[in-house]
Amino acid sequence: MSTKNLVKSTLNPDLAVINEICAAGEPWVKEIKKGQTFRIVDLEGNQAVDTLFYNAQDAMERYSASDTICRQHSLYLTTGSKLYSNFGNVMLTITADTCGRHDTVGGACAAESNTTRYALDKYPMHSCRDNFLHALAHDPVCERLGMSKRDIPANINFFMNVPVTEEGNLEFADGVSAPGKYVEMHAEMDVVVLISNCPQLNNPCNAYNPTPIRLLIWPRM
Numbered sequence: 682m683s684t685k686n687l688v689k690s691t692l693n694p695d696l697a698v699i700n701e702i703c704a705a706g707e708p709w710v711k712e713i714k715k716g717q718t719f720r721i722v723d724l725e726g727n728q729a730v731d732t733l734f735y736n737a738q739d740a741m742e743r744y745s746a747s748d749t750i751c752r753q754h755s756l757y758l759t760t761g762s763k764l765y766s767n768f769g770n771v772m773l774t775i776t777a778d779t780c781g782r783h784d785t786v787g788g789a790c791a792a793e794s795n796t797t798r799y800a801l802d803k804y805p806m807h808s809c810r811d812n813f814l815h816a817l818a819h820d821p822v823c824e825r826l827g828m829s830k831r832d833i834p835a836n837i838n839f840f841m842n843v844p845v846t847e848e849g850n851l852e853f854a855d856g857v858s859a860p861g862k863y864v865e866m867h868a869e870m871d872v873v874v875l876i877s878n879c880p881q882l883n884n885p886c887n888a889y890n891p892t893p894i895r896l897l898i899w900p901r902m
């Protein structure tokens with residue numbers, strides 16, 4: 682993995698307008714205005730942060746993994762990566778990254794995938810899809826946009842390491858992140874961010890131990 686994209690931020694956390702903790706395994710929703718900067722901090726390391734973005738005025742426009750991958754000829758996200766929507770617009774640009782690699786293809790864990798990947802008795806375990814569904818049903822921002830379970834496209838997995846093998850297989854590998862690593866992005870439009878701070882207990886993406894994350898938003902500068 683290249684380290685040339687490891688870029689630190691110059692922003693002061695004391696000046697952030699949002700500075701919140703999302704507990705291990707929980708969802709988190711917030712609006713980010715055009716020009717604001719958003720940071721996700723992997724507080725204890727090796728956490729997977731399943732993330733979706735929507736146009737804050739019209740949720741029919743949302744982060745598109747396929748547009749983001751195709752337009753940049755890259756499967757991984759890091760400093761300089763642009764997050765494209767299904768309408769071909771840049772939603773956010775990654776401006777700092779001390780982790781170095783973020784996944785675009787691994788998707789979100791669900792009761793169904795836990796069952797087929799691990800064991801039948803994993804079905805009732807809490808999953809990212811549960812978090813997304815819960816937020817879509819109960820969060821006032823999602824309610825305002827009229828969102829429902831049809832509004833869950835392929836997500837970003839920040840801090841998650843999903844290398845693609847030469848044969849084209851995906852590996853859910855041990856994380857490359859570490860305590861305090863962060864990724865920061867500049868909003869190019871008004872967006873809603875929907876996060877599931879992954880509760881997965883069956884694979885090493887979060888070291889079998891989900892942990893909290895910190896979320897900061899800085900005002901437009």
Ligand SMILES: [Zn+2]
Pocket residue numbers: 731789790791808809810879880881
């Ligand atoms: Zn998950």
